[in-house]
Amino acid sequence: MTLHLAVSIDQPGAYEAAPYAESALLAERGLLDFVTLGDSFGRPGADALAVLARVAPGTARIGLVPTVTTTHTEPFHVQAALATLDWVSHGRAGWAIDVSESEAEARLFGRRHAAPAGELWREAGEVADVARRLWDSWEDDAEIRDVATGRFIDRDKLHYVDFEGSAFSVRGPSIVPRPPQGHPVTVVDATAPHARDTAARYADVALVRVAGLPGAEAARAELRAAAAGFGRDPDALKVLADLTVDLGDGEAVVDLAELIASWHASGAVDGFHLRPAEPRRDLERLVNGTVALLQHRGLFRTFYPGSTLREHLDLARPANRYAALAGDRHE
Amino acid sequence: MSERTHASKKRRLHLAAHFPGVNNTTVWADPRSRSQIDFASFEHLARTAERGLFDFFFLAEGLRLREHKGRIHDLDVVGRPESLTVLTALAAVTERLGLAGTVNATFNEPYELARRLSSLDHLSAGRAAWNVVTSSDAFTGENFRRGGYLDRADRYTRAAEFVRTARELWDSWTPQGEPRPFAHQGQHFDIEGEFTLPRSPQGHPVVIQAGDSPEGREFAASAADVVFTRHGTLEAGRDFYADVKGRLAKYGREPDDLKIMPGVTFVLGDTAADAQERAAEIRRQQVSPQNAILALEQVWGVDLSSYDPDGPLPDIDPDPESTLVQGRVKITNALEIAAKWRALSRAKGLSIRQTVIETTTRQSFVGTPEAVAAELEEFVATGAADGFILVPHLTPGGLDDFVDRVVPLLQERGVYRTEYRGTTLRSHLGLREPIWKG
Ligand SMILES: Cc1cc2nc3c(=O)[nH]c(=O)nc-3n(C[C@H](O)[C@H](O)[C@H](O)COP(=O)(O)O)c2cc1C
Numbered sequence: 001m002t003l004h005l006a007v008s009i010d011q012p013g014a015y016e017a018a019p020y021a022e023s024a025l026l027a028e029r030g031l032l033d034f035v036t037l038g039d040s041f042g043r044p045g046a047d048a049l050a051v052l053a054r055v056a057p058g059t060a061r062i063g064l065v066p067t068v069t070t071t072h073t074e075p076f077h078v079q080a081a082l083a084t085l086d087w088v089s090h091g092r093a094g095w096a097i098d099v100s101e102s103e104a105e106a107r108l109f110g111r112r113h114a115a116p117a118g119e120l121w122r123e124a125g126e127v128a129d130v131a132r133r134l135w136d137s138w139e140d141d142a143e144i145r146d147v148a149t150g151r152f153i154d155r156d157k158l159h160y161v162d163f164e165g166s167a168f169s170v171r172g173p174s175i176v177p178r179p180p181q182g183h184p185v186t187v188v189d190a191t192a193p194h195a196r197d198t199a200a201r202y203a204d205v206a207l208v209r210v211a212g213l214p215g216a217e218a219a220r221a222e223l224r225a226a227a228a229g230f231g232r233d234p235d236a237l238k239v240l241a242d243l244t245v246d247l248g249d250g251e252a253v254v255d256l257a258e259l260i261a262s263w264h265a266s267g268a269v270d271g272f273h274l275r276p277a278e279p280r281r282d283l284e285r286l287v288n289g290t291v292a293l294l295q296h297r298g299l300f301r302t303f304y305p306g307s308t309l310r311e312h313l314d315l316a317r318p319a320n321r322y323a324a325l326a327g328d329r330h331e
Numbered sequence: 332m333s334e335r336t337h338a339s340k341k342r343r344l345h346l347a348a349h350f351p352g353v354n355n356t357t358v359w360a361d362p363r364s365r366s367q368i369d370f371a372s373f374e375h376l377a378r379t380a381e382r383g384l385f386d387f388f389f390l391a392e393g394l395r396l397r398e399h400k401g402r403i404h405d406l407d408v409v410g411r412p413e414s415l416t417v418l419t420a421l422a423a424v425t426e427r428l429g430l431a432g433t434v435n436a437t438f439n440e441p442y443e444l445a446r447r448l449s450s451l452d453h454l455s456a457g458r459a460a461w462n463v464v465t466s467s468d469a470f471t472g473e474n475f476r477r478g479g480y481l482d483r484a485d486r487y488t489r490a491a492e493f494v495r496t497a498r499e500l501w502d503s504w505t506p507q508g509e510p511r512p513f514a515h516q517g518q519h520f521d522i523e524g525e526f527t528l529p530r531s532p533q534g535h536p537v538v539i540q541a542g543d544s545p546e547g548r549e550f551a552a553s554a555a556d557v558v559f560t561r562h563g564t565l566e567a568g569r570d571f572y573a574d575v576k577g578r579l580a581k582y583g584r585e586p587d588d589l590k591i592m593p594g595v596t597f598v599l600g601d602t603a604a605d606a607q608e609r610a611a612e613i614r615r616q617q618v619s620p621q622n623a624i625l626a627l628e629q630v631w632g633v634d635l636s637s638y639d640p641d642g643p644l645p646d647i648d649p650d651p652e653s654t655l656v657q658g659r660v661k662i663t664n665a666l667e668i669a670a671k672w673r674a675l676s677r678a679k680g681l682s683i684r685q686t687v688i689e690t691t692t693r694q695s696f697v698g699t700p701e702a703v704a705a706e707l708e709e710f711v712a713t714g715a716a717d718g719f720i721l722v723p724h725l726t727p728g729g730l731d732d733f734v735d736r737v738v739p740l741l742q743e744r745g746v747y748r749t750e751y752r753g754t755t756l757r758s759h760l761g762l763r764e765p766i767w768k769g
Binding site: 169 | 394403438443521527
């Protein structure tokens, strides 16, 4: 089982691009699967998706996963921005779905009051669903540039999604052609019980914050069973243990490598999402220390065999739901 | 008098680059035409614009694919990435170039958009601009929670309050970098809280307005830093320029506080005849036989697919109530336009396609680099524009020749910068940094 490693590059109080660009490059030197950048409408700092778009051209392989909340946004804008992040990064985009539960955030928009978490996560699932429909609303080969007939696109390969959710509806198609990965990778922090169903149904990667190995094992088993219950192949859902790491003490680098190796060997998790306690120091020690040790033991990759985030994660490029239907029609 | 002092008396012109994506000027059938989606195309055009010392790079927006006869329009370039995300990525591969994105004020909310724009401004070290558009049809609304329709008066009151609110948010931190709570209560928005970003490196992102109604002009005069206009001829340009600049005083603003920049195309040639020939060829590529029929149907409002594009115009009258076209400005005086087109076609013996080519040609600067440079200077010297938003025909190489051949001539004439003085878009445009109104 391939070991997957990701790291958060959150840096409280940084408003400029440089510290994020440096961290992402460092994580890429460590051949990590992806970096995450947390966000909410109340979080000090720049919009996370924008930060990672700014980081994209200066990096080549590392996956870029901003948190994008779904409670106060327009699903149509969200899917277009994520598809665009995938285009500008040549297939390295993901999104960590989150919801906005607080009345303080609701007051920033003045459109609706705070709602219970269960309701918000159900809506987040609908946003994930409509986003995928919109990413599929252009078939991959819709652009034909046929000079003879004067047609730029084959309009039969563009599709209305006609989505009716509980709080919104979208007609489609998207304005952005299908992104390089087909669907940018969906990440859900499945630690909170309310997020579990949405994670099991829609996540490619689920994060779980757990105290120890048995907790990780149990969470992974539960998520995989739930995914299978939704008709999914459980192997298409990677479960990463979410750990905050403090590498201040020299020994900690080795301890962390050992913990990663033993949890992974036991099959408890597919990998780890690590949050450095001290952003710059710990990321540097993680890459140059822990990752180097894991590579030395043959447990972690020494080069990126692929170029997209899906390839790093061993996730297939999703088939286009509308192309399959159209295929049947054309036969 | 030295060259230098002489040159400094001339009015400097501003240049910006419009990415040739989804519009009917883009010639996609040309073998040199590349992707309108791949980042490499955006990077090429932006780097070229920066090499040419342009003020900014501009992206348009459309939030629903256009339709014709109830089906997705398939003859022009279709599909584009989302503006602000592309621009933020471009901030990584350019250093000075302003980055302007069109974002609709009807289908967005002030807190979120103010945060995204301020993010672009911080991440580009002061180069962000927002082109505020207000297109509001219910057709576009079908993609959004807000949905629905706002009439013209309402969309401009919403847009004006939107910009005012965004500026309140951008000013909510003290100049010392301390966050302070904001509260805005108005006709369209009732919001409060704390903004998450300090004042950005150029104070506020630059605000651009595009829209031509009296309401649009008034909004520009009251709130915009730049106007993007379609009035590209000398006469129409002067009228528009005088009208909009004349509206500034009542808002306590000086004529130089608002730059007027028409969107124009250009065609260069080694001789005047060569340029004319190229321009004619480009028009033929833009108005394919299929596009000619489509343009005719947009006026007539009925199915004309059985007509021959190389034959005469139809005898039947337009349907003034037609809803054939969705997602672009509706043609309101179809009968009048049809009468004009018929008269022209009869007088000159033009086919359908020739008539469409002749009647839909927009202002274009066609000629040798010397002639084009002289004409651009004349527009600015005689009060028809402060500069231009150039719309090339080709993605992404359409600006290469202009930067290589026309920019040096403008510099020799002393009407164009030879280096960037400042680092922010405001400094390129010669706009003052807004006073903090915390
Ligand atoms: C030069 C120019 C460029 C425009 N570009 C866009 C655009 O990219 N996206 C858009 O939605 N509307 C665009 N518009 C439409 C206007 O912003 C405006 O919403 C529309 O013209 C209706 O307003 P009006 O009645 O004041 O003209 C453009 C208008 C002009 C004049």
